[in-house]
Amino acid sequence: MKIKHTFLIALVLAIVSNLSLAQKKPIQNTSVPRPKxxxxxxxxxxxxxxxxxxxxxxxxxxxxxxxxxxxxxxxxxxxxxxxxxxxxxxxxxxxxxxxxxxxxxxxxxxxxxxxxxxxxxxxxxxxxxxxxxxxxxxxxxxxxxxxxxxxxxxxxxxxxxxxxxxxxxxxxxxxxxxxxxxxxxxxxxxxxxxxxxxxxxxxxxxxxxxxxxxxxxxxxxxxxxxxxxxxxxxxxxxxxxxxxxxxxxxxxxxxxxxxxxxxxxxxxxxxxxxxxxxxxxxxxxxxxxxxxxxxxxxxxxxxxxxxxxxxxxxxxxxxxxxxxxxxxxxxxxxxxxxxxxxxxxxxxxxxxxxxxxxxxxNPNFLIDQKIPAGILPTSKIQKELNEALSKEFKESNIVVSIGSYQVSLNNSLIAKNNLDEAAIRTACVEFLKKRDDILFAVDVDKASEAAIPEVLKKRIINGYNKERSGVIQIIPKPGYFSGSPLGTNHGVxxxxxxxxxxxxxxxxxxxxxxxxxxxxxxxxxxxxxxxxxxxxxxxxxxxxxxxxx
The missing domain is CATH 3.40.720.10 (Alkaline Phosphatase, subunit A)
Known part of the structure; x- marks a missing residue:
């Protein structure tokens, strides 16, 4: 019993000593290393x-x-x-x-x-x-x-x-x-x-x-x-x-x-x-x-x-x-x-x-250097597209905007008159594909299966927000952009x-x-x-x- 008692006393003293030493050691900086x-x-x-x-x-x-x-x-x-x-x-x-x-x-x-x-x-x-x-x-x-x-x-x-x-x-x-x-x-x-x-x-x-x-x-x-x-x-x-x-x-x-x-x-x-x-x-x-x-x-x-x-x-x-x-x-x-x-x-x-x-x-600068380029006339395209859709679907202004190279449809008009949206999308794509200044026109819901390069498929899908984006993506030919013929533009x-x-x-x-x-x-x-x-x-x-x- 005496040996066991002596051992316990020694153990307690050792613990106290170690705690004391630990308290004397400097506290190390444990903050996450980051710039100021x-x-x-x-x-x-x-x-x-x-x-x-x-x-x-x-x-x-x-x-x-x-x-x-x-x-x-x-x-x-x-x-x-x-x-x-x-x-x-x-x-x-x-x-x-x-x-x-x-x-x-x-x-x-x-x-x-x-x-x-x-x-x-x-x-x-x-x-x-x-x-x-x-x-x-x-x-x-x-x-x-x-x-x-x-x-x-x-x-x-x-x-x-x-x-x-x-x-x-x-x-x-x-x-x-x-x-x-x-x-x-x-x-x-x-x-x-x-x-x-x-x-x-x-x-x-x-x-x-x-x-x-x-x-x-x-x-x-x-x-x-x-x-x-x-x-x-x-x-x-x-x-x-x-x-x-x-x-x-x-x-x-x-x-x-x-x-x-x-x-x-x-x-x-x-x-x-x-x-x-x-x-x-x-x-x-x-x-x-x-x-x-x-x-x-x-x-x-x-x-x-x-x-x-x-x-x-x-x-x-x-x-x-x-x-x-x-x-x-x-x-x-x-x-x-x-x-x-x-x-x-x-x-x-x-x-x-x-x-x-x-x-x-600038497209005219490129043309003067014999490099293909041009202006995509989106306002004119929207007018002509609406005219073509009006003949087929008997309603005016089915397209409300061509902005950021995307076609936005008049969804309330389509719903009110029970128009075939899928058919309208197809008609839009076929119309746009016929233009000499457009490389591709893609229904975004069909982008993954479109006959276009993979890199474009991914970028179309990444850029499409169903609540805020148009349903047809226009890909102009290289060197072409919408906007003024002066200065420059971007978006492609x-x-x-x-x-x-x-x-x-x-x-x-x-x-x-x-x-x-x-x-x-x-x-x-x-x-x-x-x-x-x-x-x-x-x-x-x-x-x-x-x-x-």
């Missing part, structure tokens, strides 16, 4: 080849730095159609496609009611920061979570998420449903505004930024080329027939007198490189005043640069205006990355850069619209590149994997694991 800040950059209408088209003239601190110090996915492609701004921003941040996330276009038709919906429109909220209606916006039409939402969920909403863009949809959709704020540009006042979805009044720092009247200051400088005109070797001569001109001007040439163009409103800022500079101004102010990157958890700034899209639409990819815009954007990006180095610390933040879509060369599957940049740099990112196929829907799960958080709830993509340390 993630900055997502979407450059609206940036073709992948813009990374290299102007490479020789980029600074060492901007796009060249991303390519040199970061990881570039050189073969990133959009995996749905149509390729437009709202869908692109939604798909980047959700890892999903219109079939699931519900953003079927910039505008789309509610197939039950026949009413047109704007992707971010929300009449249940009010503008904050202006008396205009430009703030009646929210992310409510987006049906799934974003990677920014998932970060908020993963940190019990301690992470700050802010979205910024001149376009409302470019700031709202990436920031997600649970964002702390999203800001966009109001043409009427020249101010950054928001909506009551996020706040009841603008923060003081936004009011102070607006009070600086930066759009007015930038526009008063006019717009001339950054370098001598004769050095823009990657562009067509300044005065040509491919470009659209500004209202009140005689030709689309430099110098552009922006100082006389904002009497009624400040919307002209969008179609100048100053729009990008102004967006960088807001991004820096948000980091500074919201103390992004100084949190106990990771913060996220989703910033989209919209002016590149307005510029592309007006002038086209081969214009001096677009070349000058990218050279200026690169210079601003270099300044912004240096700001992040100093404010957050080199290696403490992660940045990625991508695009929502690309843009085609071809590489000029669907091949986009995707470059990551900073915390947790390797140096290097890959030429394997990467999808736009892989961007969000890559960021989720980097942050050790759940992928968004509609995600169909896979992380680019070779980019991660």
């Amino acid at each position: 800040l993630v900055v997502g950059i979407v450059v609206d209408q940036m073709r992948w080849d813009y990374l290299y088209r102007y490479y020789d003239r980029y600074s060492n601190g901007g796009l060249k730095r991303l390519l040199k110090d970061g990881f570039s996915c050189e073969n990133t492609n959009i995996d749905y159609i149509p390729t437009v701004t709202a869908i692109g921003h939604s798909s980047i941040y959700t890892g999903s496609v219109p079939a699931i996330h519900g953003i079927a276009g910039n505008d789309f038709i509610n197939q039950k009611t026949g009413k047109t919906m704007y992707c971010a429109g929300d009449t249940a909220v009010q503008t904050v920061g202006s008396t205009s209606t430009a703030g009646q916006m929210s992310p409510r039409n987006l049906l799934v979570s974003t990677v920014t939402d998932e970060l908020r969920l993963a940190t019990n909403f301690r992470s700050k998420v802010i979205g910024i863009a001149l376009k409302d949809r470019g700031g709202i959709l990436p920031a997600g449903h649970s964002a702390n704020a999203a800001y966009w540009f109001d043409d009427q006042t020249g101010n950054w505004i928001s909506s009551t979805y996020y706040m009841q009044q603008l923060p003081d720092w936004v009011k102070n930024l607006n009070a600086q009247r930066l759009p007015e200051k930038y526009l008063k400088q006019d717009w001339n080329t950054l370098y001598p005109m004769n050095t823009y070797a990657q562009s067509t001569k300044d005065d040509n027939r491919y470009e659209g001109k500004f209202s009140g001007t005689s030709a689309p040439v430099f110098p552009i007198k922006t100082s006389s163009m904002f009497e009624k409103d400040f919307g002209i800022l969008r179609t100048t490189p100053y729009g990008n500079t102004f967006t960088f101004d807001c991004a820096k102010a948000a980091i500074e005043n919201e103390k992004l990157g100084q949190n106990t958890v990771t913060d996220f700034l989703a910033v989209s640069f919209s002016s590149t899209d307005y510029m592309g639409h007006r002038f086209g990819p081969n214009s001096i205006e677009v070349e000058d815009t990218y050279l200026r954007f690169d210079r601003d990006l270099s300044s912004f990355l240096s700001y992040l180095d100093n404010k957050i610390g080199t290696g403490n933040y992660t940045v990625f850069l991508t695009a929502d879509h690309g843009g085609a060369h 599957w071809n590489p000029y619209d669907a091949h986009i940049p995707f470059v990551l740099m900073g915390w947790g990112i390797k140096q290097g590149s890959t030429s394997r196929m990467v999808k736009m829907t892989d961007i969000s799960p890559t960021i989720a994997a980097l942050l050790h958080i759940q992928a968004p709830n509609g995600n169909i993509g896979e992380p680019v694991v070779e980019a991660l340390k």
